Amino acid sequence: MERRIRVLVAKPGLDGHDRGAKIVARALRDAGMEVIYTGLHQTAEMIVETAIQEDVDVVGLSLLSGAHMTLFIDVTKLLKEKGMEDVLVVGGGIIPEEDAPKLKKAGVAGVFGPGTHCGDIVDFIKKNVKR
Amino acid sequence: MFDKKELEKIKHGRKDWEKNCYLPHKKRHPERSKKFENLSWNEIKNLYTPGDIAHLDYIKDIGFPGEYPYLRGIHPTKYRGRLWTFRQFSGFGSAEETNRRYKYLLGHGETGLSVAFDYPTLYGYDADHPLARGEFGKCGVAVSSLKDMEILFSEIPIDKVTTSMTINGPAAIVWAFYIANAENRKIDRRIIGGTIQNDILKEYIAQKSFIFPPEPSMRLIVDTFEFGYKEVPRWNTISISGYHIREAGSTAVQELAFTVGDGVEYVKWAMKRGLNIDDFASRLSFFFNAHNDFFEEIAKYRAARRIWAKELKKLGAKKPRSLLMRFHTQTAGCSLTAQQPEINITRVTLQALAAVLGGTQSLHTNSMDEALALPSEKAVRIALRTQQIIAEESGVTGTVDPLGGSYYIEWLTDKMEEETYQYWDRVEKLGGVLPALEKGFYQREIAEAAYRYQKEIDENKRIIVGVNDYKMDEPIEIPILKMDEKGEERQINRLKKLRKDRNNTKVEKNLNALRKAAKSEANLMPFILDCVHSYATLGETCQVLRDVFGEYVEPAIY
Numbered sequence: 001m002e003r004r005i006r007v008l009v010a011k012p013g014l015d016g017h018d019r020g021a022k023i024v025a026r027a028l029r030d031a032g033m034e035v036i037y038t039g040l041h042q043t044a045e046m047i048v049e050t051a052i053q054e055d056v057d058v059v060g061l062s063l064l065s066g067a068h069m070t071l072f073i074d075v076t077k078l079l080k081e082k083g084m085e086d087v088l089v090v091g092g093g094i095i096p097e098e099d100a101p102k103l104k105k106a107g108v109a110g111v112f113g114p115g116t117h118c119g120d121i122v123d124f125i126k127k128n129v130k131r
Numbered sequence: 132m133f134d135k136k137e138l139e140k141i142k143h144g145r146k147d148w149e150k151n152c153y154l155p156h157k158k159r160h161p162e163r164s165k166k167f168e169n170l171s172w173n174e175i176k177n178l179y180t181p182g183d184i185a186h187l188d189y190i191k192d193i194g195f196p197g198e199y200p201y202l203r204g205i206h207p208t209k210y211r212g213r214l215w216t217f218r219q220f221s222g223f224g225s226a227e228e229t230n231r232r233y234k235y236l237l238g239h240g241e242t243g244l245s246v247a248f249d250y251p252t253l254y255g256y257d258a259d260h261p262l263a264r265g266e267f268g269k270c271g272v273a274v275s276s277l278k279d280m281e282i283l284f285s286e287i288p289i290d291k292v293t294t295s296m297t298i299n300g301p302a303a304i305v306w307a308f309y310i311a312n313a314e315n316r317k318i319d320r321r322i323i324g325g326t327i328q329n330d331i332l333k334e335y336i337a338q339k340s341f342i343f344p345p346e347p348s349m350r351l352i353v354d355t356f357e358f359g360y361k362e363v364p365r366w367n368t369i370s371i372s373g374y375h376i377r378e379a380g381s382t383a384v385q386e387l388a389f390t391v392g393d394g395v396e397y398v399k400w401a402m403k404r405g406l407n408i409d410d411f412a413s414r415l416s417f418f419f420n421a422h423n424d425f426f427e428e429i430a431k432y433r434a435a436r437r438i439w440a441k442e443l444k445k446l447g448a449k450k451p452r453s454l455l456m457r458f459h460t461q462t463a464g465c466s467l468t469a470q471q472p473e474i475n476i477t478r479v480t481l482q483a484l485a486a487v488l489g490g491t492q493s494l495h496t497n498s499m500d501e502a503l504a505l506p507s508e509k510a511v512r513i514a515l516r517t518q519q520i521i522a523e524e525s526g527v528t529g530t531v532d533p534l535g536g537s538y539y540i541e542w543l544t545d546k547m548e549e550e551t552y553q554y555w556d557r558v559e560k561l562g563g564v565l566p567a568l569e570k571g572f573y574q575r576e577i578a579e580a581a582y583r584y585q586k587e588i589d590e591n592k593r594i595i596v597g598v599n600d601y602k603m604d605e606p607i608e609i610p611i612l613k614m615d616e617k618g619e620e621r622q623i624n625r626l627k628k629l630r631k632d633r634n635n636t637k638v639e640k641n642l643n644a645l646r647k648a649a650k651s652e653a654n655l656m657p658f659i660l661d662c663v664h665s666y667a668t669l670g671e672t673c674q675v676l677r678d679v680f681g682e683y684v685e686p687a688i689y
Contacts, residue, residue: 009689014250014266016339019380019465022578022689023585039687040339043262065250066504070265096504096611114469114502115598118589 005129007058010038010047012075015065020092024060027118028125033058044074048082057131060121061091061108068095068103076107086130092116132189133181141181153177170424171382172583173546179538187541192437196531199444202437202544203532204490205455210528214242216493217518218295220461222247222272223505225618226282229272232508233287239512240519243493244287244325245295247271248305253340255301255673258622267619270505271297275622276668278629280308281315290318294325295370295459295493300342302329303351303656304672307663310363314664326367326416326459329355332393332564335685336573338375342673345565347680351655352397353404356411358656367416369397370459376573377420378465380581383431384547386420388554389573391438396564398446408446412453419491421482422463428482429534430543432458432489438548460486461495467502471597472609475499480517487521488534494518500609507612571688578689626668633666641665642675649679 009025011018018040029035036054038047051059059079061072072091079087091103092112100111110124133141167175176183187193194200197207206212219236221244222229233244248271251263257275258267267273274280284294289312298305306327313323331348334341341348352369359368373381373390381389394415401411417435421428439456448454462482467475476499483496496514498506506514522528534540561567568574587593594600645658662672 013264014254014256014262014340015270016334017378018339019378019581023380023582025689026578026582027585027589037687037689039685041262064270065266066269067250067265074265094502094504097607098611114467115595117599118585
């Protein structure tokens, strides 16, 4: 049997807006993936630690506070440091258009803003998962 | 409400109309959908008549504005007497930047202030705390001490303009900053007016900026009620909020039921402390969302007023003022689209109009660019102008509760009230508000509704203009707010200087007194005021309470 894609949905930082993260978590689960949701207030260290422990293929970050340029990049950097470059990182939230290319450069492979169809996230993950 | 004979005639008339007029027409020209539903997934009939509200008694159930049950409004003259307060929720970067924005807004006809704090402030951390990393000034202004509060309101007449502050976990401390700032400016705390949100229940339910566990949080809130009516009598010591519950994805009915239910819970806690309901109830205020379903929103506000008046009466309130539900409204941030952002102006207009027709006391209109970033100056000005157009040009302010008596609105108002009580029964069966919370009842209900709504959009069963229909592929052409990159550094330097220059022996003494008081049953407000007056920071003061009360960890439910 094919191994199911394992995804960690994580909320970095202090932001409490979890509607999007929860919806995406459910949509990925309904699409047949195994989803682990961290809950709120995660540091980059906590997220990467959970990613290692849970042996995930994908980390999905959600942030609506505007701190994505710092906190998303903290996570991708730390993943690299831990030799986990093959984990696909995607992110979403209130992210101005001009930030998306910078995030992509820093290792957030897919950036999804408001109005994204959940199916697009599922497709993106299936197409780009590296493990 | 209607004569029995007349009702019979209407009933028959409606039947005949269905048979002879409606159905034949529908056969030739089918309706666009088999079923029409509102945003709470309640089915809406094709037509409402007196038959749908025959059970209502005009005097008892609807009445007159300014009189019980206040369905039609809490003021007899409503907007004929005084318009709602134009109050734009606003804050970003440093206190200096936000102070400039406040002056700009007041200069353009805003009539009340509303402070948005950044995340570190909302969680009671100073700007230099490790967990504040990347968050400085991002979704609100950073306020780490009385010093920042002084700058935030510098040259603003806080003896005249009222200020609402969206702060919950550390509300008592931030309120103390405001009071202390007034006192330092020789303004009597008895004359300052405003609101602290201070609604922790909805933080656990939806907004998630909590600090302490429920019990000590409720104690702190009752402390502010008591201190408020005795010492700062023009202050609303709570703004019981449905806004965030709705933003988290609830339906309008859930927003109504959970919010007013929370309100009753606060009253019970205060009474348990021994406070007299008529001493504090008139300082409780509310805050609702204005979402897309125009009539449902209007019915929601009207139902809220009636339920609140009834419940407060049941709880023993005697003074008419105690029964009045006063509320602020904000248009639904979650309804804004990042696609074709300019069309958000239209959404906001409709939502704001619903709030006005529902009788709001105060209103925030969202800016068109808020699905992308915090609002630019131009975007927020247009949002404010939207309110001014409704107030000055639309003519809707000329009569009180203009939709009162609409068969549909009265039916829907009644139905939403009924469903509220059904939710309350379910909460009661779980053991009450706190047990329901601990069991994740609210969180699960909201997550279900949010997912259902998103699925309908994904499946094109619900159309969002610009998102899943009427799409365009063109670059976004509105300016995005840029913040001062040096703000954070300046803030941290200010904190360092503050910690060096102040009388640290005094700070230590005051923090220790607060620690001792927190372990007792004393009202903490005077102790907190002493701390902030001596320039103890938000983080330091909050840490004392964290030490004594502990921190809340929520169950992660999705």
